[in-house]
Amino acid sequence: MFGSSAAYRDFEATALPHLPALHRSARRLLGDGADAEDVVQDVYLRAWRSFRSFERGTNCRAWLFRILFNCVTDRRKKRSREMVADDSEEILERQAATAPQWDRLTDAEILAALDALPDGMREVVVLADVEELSYKEIASVLEIRLGTVMSRLSRGRALLRTRLTESGTPRDIAEATR
Amino acid sequence: MKVVDFSHAHCKRVEGLLDAYVSGELLVETAQDVERHAADCETCGALLENLEGLRRAVRRAALAEAVPPGLDDRVRRRVERDASGARTRRFWLAAVAALVLSFGAGWMASLAFTGHPPHRYIANEYAIHQMLRGVDGVFRLGLGTHAHCAYYRPEWKDELPAEEIVRELGEYAPLSDVVREEAPEGFELLVAHRCDYLGHEYLHFALKGDGGLISLILTTPQDGDAYAEEFAVRTAGGFEAVGFSAAGYVGFVVSDLGDDGNLRMARAFRGRVGDVLRGIEG
Numbered sequence: 001m002f003g004s005s006a007a008y009r010d011f012e013a014t015a016l017p018h019l020p021a022l023h024r025s026a027r028r029l030l031g032d033g034a035d036a037e038d039v040v041q042d043v044y045l046r047a048w049r050s051f052r053s054f055e056r057g058t059n060c061r062a063w064l065f066r067i068l069f070n071c072v073t074d075r076r077k078k079r080s081r082e083m084v085a086d087d088s089e090e091i092l093e094r095q096a097a098t099a100p101q102w103d104r105l106t107d108a109e110i111l112a113a114l115d116a117l118p119d120g121m122r123e124v125v126v127l128a129d130v131e132e133l134s135y136k137e138i139a140s141v142l143e144i145r146l147g148t149v150m151s152r153l154s155r156g157r158a159l160l161r162t163r164l165t166e167s168g169t170p171r172d173i174a175e176a177t178r
Numbered sequence: 179m180k181v182v183d184f185s186h187a188h189c190k191r192v193e194g195l196l197d198a199y200v201s202g203e204l205l206v207e208t209a210q211d212v213e214r215h216a217a218d219c220e221t222c223g224a225l226l227e228n229l230e231g232l233r234r235a236v237r238r239a240a241l242a243e244a245v246p247p248g249l250d251d252r253v254r255r256r257v258e259r260d261a262s263g264a265r266t267r268r269f270w271l272a273a274v275a276a277l278v279l280s281f282g283a284g285w286m287a288s289l290a291f292t293g294h295p296p297h298r299y300i301a302n303e304y305a306i307h308q309m310l311r312g313v314d315g316v317f318r319l320g321l322g323t324h325a326h327c328a329y330y331r332p333e334w335k336d337e338l339p340a341e342e343i344v345r346e347l348g349e350y351a352p353l354s355d356v357v358r359e360e361a362p363e364g365f366e367l368l369v370a371h372r373c374d375y376l377g378h379e380y381l382h383f384a385l386k387g388d389g390g391l392i393s394l395i396l397t398t399p400q401d402g403d404a405y406a407e408e409f410a411v412r413t414a415g416g417f418e419a420v421g422f423s424a425a426g427y428v429g430f431v432v433s434d435l436g437d438d439g440n441l442r443m444a445r446a447f448r449g450r451v452g453d454v455l456r457g458i459e460g
Contacts, residue, residue: 020245037249048261102232114240129232130237
């Protein structure tokens with residue numbers, strides 16, 4: 001409507017510009033488009049209700065991502081989706097790999113490989129490589145240690161790289177991580 | 179003499195820094211060390227190029243997915259509904275508190291909640307209630323807002339400064355120009371504000387002149403808000419309201435002009451108001 005209160009106008013100007021980033025991440029974290037849309041709406045509703053407690057001038061994007069991950073966790077619990085255990089070292093072994101032809105891979109192939117990563121790795125890769133949050137921001141959003149951020153990011157990228165070379169397919173990632 | 183080969187050790191060190199390097203997490207000096215080594219070492223250079231390529235590809239693929247059309251509108255509506263509900267609850271909480279505390283020592287508390295002495299508040303609400311008796315559906319909004327503002331916000335100034343209009347209305351300020359230009363001769367714009375009543379939010383413009391008082395009220399329809407006619411007319415309490423729809427909004431022109439004055443103004447307002455609202459809403 002008219003956003004009649006100054007608080008609403010402030011919220012709209014501060015929080016709504018981050019909607020595309022929140023939706024992108026929700027899509028990668030939940031895999032389902034309808035769930036991702038629902039979660040984004042939930043995020044903004046929760047953010048609005050707690051906007052008074054948000055300190056102006058601080059990192060709104062990280063604050064919203066914190067809310068996003070809480071909503072995603074709640075949604076996953078409802079779906080009874082289990083965290084996939086970390087991968088075997090065999091898969092994560094670094095290779096002096098032949099560089100894949102990144103430009104020849106389609107967006108669909110890359111996203112399928114990303115979506116097939118275990119939850120913990122995927123979350124960090126999305127926040128670091130898509131949304132370009134700092135390690136410190138990622139640790140705060142996910143409530144994990146800095147070292148855990150670095151470890152999951154390194155292993156997540158290695159897994160992606162291994163499976164997106166010409167010798168692998170995204171399906172192999174899911175099979176390899178069972 | 180034993181020759182110690184540091185190159186492998188250096189490669190291992192740089193390899194361990196590559197993830198942090200592409201994420202921009204290294205100190206400047208360390209980052210420069212990585213760059214120098216990668217430029218001289220074919221293996222580490224290939225690893226770095228590989229990792230940067232991966233990062234670019236992942237970001238490119240994720241950013242290529244568009245936000246579903248209309249998602250930002252759905253988010254706004256959901257938040258606005260929540261905000262509107264909260265204001266309505268606060269209004270009724272204040273009203274109940276005023277009634278409960280309307281006698282004896284509760285007098286000052288009532289003033290704090292409503293801004294009015296309780297007896298005046300009760301009298302106002304009764305007058306509004308009497309005025310709206312028999313008024314149906316969406317017209318209760320228009321006539322009710324007009325009366326509500328008249329009783330509770332009698333801010334009739336001699337002049338309404340432009341900066342005050344902008345401060346109050348923000349992006350909707352251009353509507354005040356339309357109201358001024360379409361107003362009958364002799365009427366001046368003295369009120370332009372946002373208000374809420376009965377769970378709706380409104381833009382309210384009020385003109386005053388020798389001939390009386392005119393309000394233009396705009397709001398967005400909620401469930402059940404609609405007009406059966408192109409210009410719907412109702413009367414109550416000596417006032418006449420003409421309702422119209424424009425650009426997805428419902429509007430009311432309320433006055434005691436008579437002689438089809440309201441209808442003429444509604445016709446004049448509707449087209450121009452609709453154009454301005456469409457331009458604002460995008």
